[in-house]
Amino acid sequence: MQERSNTILAGAALLVAAGVIFIAASQIKSRFPFGVDSGFFPEIASAALGILAAVILLQGLRTAPDLKMEPVAPEGQKTVLLSLVLLTAFGGGMAVIGFLPAAAIYLFAQFFVLSPPPQRRPLYFALIALGSAAIIQFIFASWFGLVLPTGLWR
Structure with missing residues (x-):
């Protein structure tokens, strides 16, 4: 049961972190009014982190409570x-x-x-x-x- 709750907690924490990083990246001031700016890659990375965090969270929610995970x-x-x-x-x-x-x-x-x-x-x-x-x-x-x-x- 502890492994399942740890997985859920880790997924939720990463999802929150991805949201905070995305918001911070969108606040980066651009030197150029068009094209790829300084916030582009952090936004992409935070979106990827959010997707992976959602997968971890869903995996934790779908895991049977009695399933044992290897240390x-x-x-x-x-x-x-x-x-x-x-x-x-x-x-x-x-x-x-x-x-x-x-x-x-x-x-x-x-x-x-x-x-x-x-x-x-x-x-x-x-x-x-x-x-x-x-x-x-x-x-x-x-x-x-x-x-x-x-x-x-x-």
Whole structure:
């Protein structure tokens, strides 16, 4: 019974968070009167979060009360916690070192954390992380006209 109520509570909390994020994103002032603005992606992300939260909530409501859920393994808990630490460091690091190096470092570290030890290929991860960060920087700066943090690279 506890697992069911936890699932329902988590779904409801995420649904409320998605609503708050969507409202906050719609309040972002745009530099341009037309096209994609700074609030577009947060609105899309909050809508996706809302959809996933609704799925979690419905799953909790449909789950039989006597259904037993498997506990999360300690390795999984460690991975989630480390991912949250990396995401927080990425957010703080962007202001200091800029988007491009922070994104490359974050992606490399996240690839390393999420891959099983026998499949870790640091050179491959570094190339993908650098390429992805550069492409993301180009798309946001050139296509959408958004200014990303430059940090020390001014």
